[in-house]
Amino acid sequence: MGLGSNLINFKTYKILKMPAFTTRFLSKIAESNQDSLNYCANLVRQHDYENFLATLLLTKAVRSPTLVVRAFNVEVARIQDQTTDSQTAAFRLQFWNDTLKLLYKNDQTLKNIPANPIAQELFKVCNSCKLPKRYLERLIAARGNILKSKHFQSLEDLEKYAEDSVSSIYYLILSISDVTNVHADHAASHLGKAQGIVNILRSVHVASYHKTVTLPMNTLMKYGISQENVLRGIDNENMRNVAFEIATRANSHLEKARAIDVPKKTKQIFLPAVAVNAYLKKLQKCNFNLYDKSLQLGNSTLPLNLYYNRLMNKY
Incomplete structure (x- = not known):
């Protein structure tokens, strides 16, 4: 997904005002829940660079929620590359299926969402934008199917x-x-x-x-x-x-x-x-x-x- 991050130095990148975090520092930020949106943005930049560039050019109201959706997609898509064990991959996909159920539970609050920067931001977007659950489920199911059929x-x-x-x-x-x-x-x-x-x-x-x-x-x-x-x-x-x-x-x-x-x-x-x-x-x-x-x-x-x-x- 990621292509040539050295190309990122152009004017529209300033829209996000993102410092050059290291992966390790990003993890600490995510764990402390100080800047989960920047975590999502950097994940997309690192692993889905071309779509990241296109997202930077969206209008302000659409840009941040889109980065969250794309970060969710990146996280699910990377599962097949992060492990060669099919059972481990299945467990990780199941985590996201279970998380989606929590996100769409009636009267749900942020404190009940897993302490994962993507899950936390996705909950906010789902609530504010009323995202159709079926499309998020398809993103997970598609990766699960390819893991099975190869x-x-x-x-x-x-x-x-x-x-x-x-x-x-x-x-x-x-x-x-x-x-x-x-x-x-x-x-x-x-x-x-x-x-x-x-x-x-x-x-x-x-x-x-x-x-x-x-x-x-x-x-x-x-x-x-x-x-x-x-x-x-x-x-x-x-x-x-x-x-x-x-x-x-x-x-x-x-x-x-x-x-x-x-x-x-x-x-x-x-x-x-x-x-x-x-x-x-x-x-x-x-x-x-x-x-x-x-x-x-x-x-x-x-x-x-x-x-x-x-x-x-x-x-």
Whole structure:
């Protein structure tokens, strides 16, 4: 998720007024409950950098609650990377399921919420913005399902995962922004699918490190690519055909999202589309070689591109 944190030094970063905390110091702050919002913001900055940049450009009323939602997503998503033991991962996911039940309990108070900075801030956001519980549950369930299955059988399965794990975040941000619009929901669905598919393409080298293959099995078999080929990072014409087919599906969803006429105030929410498009362009430039080292480098022009699109009210 995280890309080149050295790119953070541009004007909009001052909006949050966040000092450069160390991870250890952040833990102490979180434990003492002195600055849990900054903890959430830094977690997103460290592990979901591109979405962090886009979030900085949201209007003030939406920005902080969005960072909390994205921090919750990061925390849940990281569970599969933090442990190789499936039982431990299941316990951690269950903690968040149990926490959600507490957050939505009638007449609940902050003192009864676990002393976790994300849980504490999420409780505040849920109460003030009336977040739909089902989308938070989907974020957890999506990660639980992939932990069990370890792979996607088809592109359609990958799309379903992307809908649950990424589109759900956009639905939550729309709720924070008090947007009730079927066209905005439709665009959020397509953008989430595009971004989710791109996330899988980008994570191929990381997934290989964990000895897992998340590219759709049916697509790999169609071009005669084995899981071992993927894990070994073998680049050939068939592997590039796999990447091309999956990237084409992502681009199709991106184009559909951008073609939908959505309310003006929602366009800032969909700014991450800029980063999705940039990756797909870069992948095309390196002829769909998923292992090209240039794909793992940060995008130095992304902050300016995001800022330009925000000024032009485009995504």
